[in-house]
Each structure stands twice: as C-alpha cells, then as structure tokens.
Amino acid sequence: MAADKVDPIHQFHIIKLIPINIGGYDLSFTNSALFMVATVVVAAGFLFLTTSSRSLVPGRLQSVSEMAYEFVGNMLRDAAGTQGMKFFPLVFSLFMFVLVANLLGLFPYFFTITSHIIVTFGLAILVIATVIVYGFMKHGLGFLKLFVPKGVPLVMMVLVVPIEVISFVSRPVSLSVRLFANMLAGHITLKVFSGFVVSLSALGALGIAGSILPLAMAVALTALELLVALLQAYVFAVLTCMYLNDALHPSH
C-alpha cells in the first residue's frame, strides 16, 4: 500500500540528531531544535545584514526590515499605547520568530516547529508570564481588579470572578492552540493532496490525467498556507499586544 510512503503525520516526527542526556533528562539536540536555531539565525541574520548599511534611502531588503519594524511598532502602539513600547523587543522578537518559523516550515522537507503545541504553548506561557509578572510589579494587588468587572452586584461575584479567572487562564491555551492547529492542519492537508498526486499517477495514463486536479489543489493550498503563515504570526503578535495592554491598564 502506498499509504506508508505518504504518511501525512510523518513530517512531524521528532528525530534525535545529537543525543544528550544530563541528569536523567533527555536534552537531545533534535530536528526541532535544529530548526529553532535555523529560525533564529535566519531572522537575526536577515535583520542584521539588511540594516547594516543603514542608507537614508533604503534599498529593497532594508525597506522590508523597516516595514516589519514599523508594522509591529504601530500594532503595539495602537493596542497598548505609547507605554507599551517598552515591550517592543519582546513583541518584535516573537513576531519575527513565529513568522520565520512558519515561512521556513513551508519549504519541502523542512520541519515546522510551530506545528508542535509544546513550542507554541511555550511562547504563549512566556507572554502570559510577562503579563502577570509585570501586572503585579506595576499595580500590586490592583492587578486583580482585572477579574472583577465594574457594576456587578456582590452576590454575582461568586460566579463572575471564577469565570473571569478561567477566561484569563484559557488565553495562553487558545493562543497556542490557534497557531499550532493552523500550522498542523495546513501541513497535513498539503501532504494529503500531494499524496493523491503520487498515488494517482501510479495508476497509469488515466491516473496521471486525474492527478492534475490534486496537483492544482496543492499549488493553491501552498498559496493559502503562505497567507496563513503570515496571518498567524500577525494574530499571535496582535493578541500579545492586547494581553500586554491588560498588564499596563488593568482597570480602564
């Protein structure tokens, strides 16, 4: 059966490249770690090389870097105000990391690190931990006002506060699930349609003619995946900005 050859899940397997074992913990350097390093190198290298000349009239690549900078800067200023700009390095790093990771994942035979929930959950926890730590640092216990909506009678607080707390705790979950599910679903769909091309074309002349349809679909899906990769990086960054806004201004 050809199904073994076109297993759509196979692309997400973690492979240990350099086994490392420290104190009973498995700290191996895997293909996931390799692509994380690649993502950081590509993102940092691109930004460093394109802005190194610093010409007043930017070239093509320099203007790409400047556009990314201004895009994230405007996004953060809109969502969290000028005060929020102190979080610019965090938001910009997250945006570039997710964006480059998503885009690298689109190359055939590349590993998509954002298709693993533990990676996206790690990023989301980083965001929420920043919100909580900064919120308590800046506002003290006043940060807890976030969970107490104004104008709610005291009796209702018993019900409303737990719901608000659960709603807050579910934020990192929904943030990470959204990115992970988008990337996972997109890559599986792409793989399945590409698999159709392979299995159909093995059926002879009629199969080859029939395989044009899934091939066209795979091409269209690649374009959609490119869009999703950009959109999800944008959504991740926008929501980060919105959550940081809560840390800055817990009660409006």
Place this chain on the structure above:
Amino acid sequence: MADKNGPDGTGETGPGKQHEADIRDDDLERRRRELEASLATRLPNRLEGKDDAKAGSAAGYGQAVKLSSEFIAGVVVGAGIGWIIDRMAGTSPFGLIVFLLLGFGAGVLNVMRSAGVVAEFGQGDKSRSGRNDSK
C-alpha cells in the same frame, strides 16, 4: 580646446550651465510634487481596497479558527482546573462538574469577547452580569 567646447555648441561658459542645472532642479522638484499629489489621491483608495480584500477571505478563515479555539480553550481550562482541584482535595467528581460548567461559561465569554459583543477585561457593565445570571 576647441574640441572640448564643441559639443556644447552655444559657446556659453560657466553661468549658463549653472542656469541649466537650476531649471533641471526646478523641473525635478515640480515633478516630485506632482507625483506626491497623485500618490496621495490614490493611496486611500488602495488601502481601502486592501482592507476589503482581507475582510473577505483571509480574515473570515482566521476568525473561524479564532472563535472555535477560544471556546475550546475555555472549556478545557475549566475542566482542567476542576480535575486538579478534585485530585488535590479529593472531592471527585464535584470539582470537575462545577468547573466544567464554569469553563463553559468562560468559553462563551471568550467567544463573545473576541467577537466584540461584550466588554473587555475589567470593563464590565450591567448587561454582562445579566447574561452570566442566565447560566
């Protein structure tokens, strides 16, 4: 020497050439202003068109995944908290039941919040307390 002056053909010296450069600068300035003006008239249209296109296909898909993930996250986190409380306090299964229901409420709240129907965190109003009451 004669060859050097030849191509010019006018026989004019320095000041004349400077004059010509001035004209060219003025011309360039004028054309640049015209370009800016025509860009300014076109740019708003282009931006609007871009927004419309985005609202059509990509944002709809994004919105769908966003809302469903918000809802599922609320329920899952509620159930998770209930399960942990049960394990800690040995109150199984009441913690799970209560917090699953609360999680459902939080999921609905998440969805309505991200759809922009109810107020954001810390900005509650009467209408929301009424909604929660009905659960």
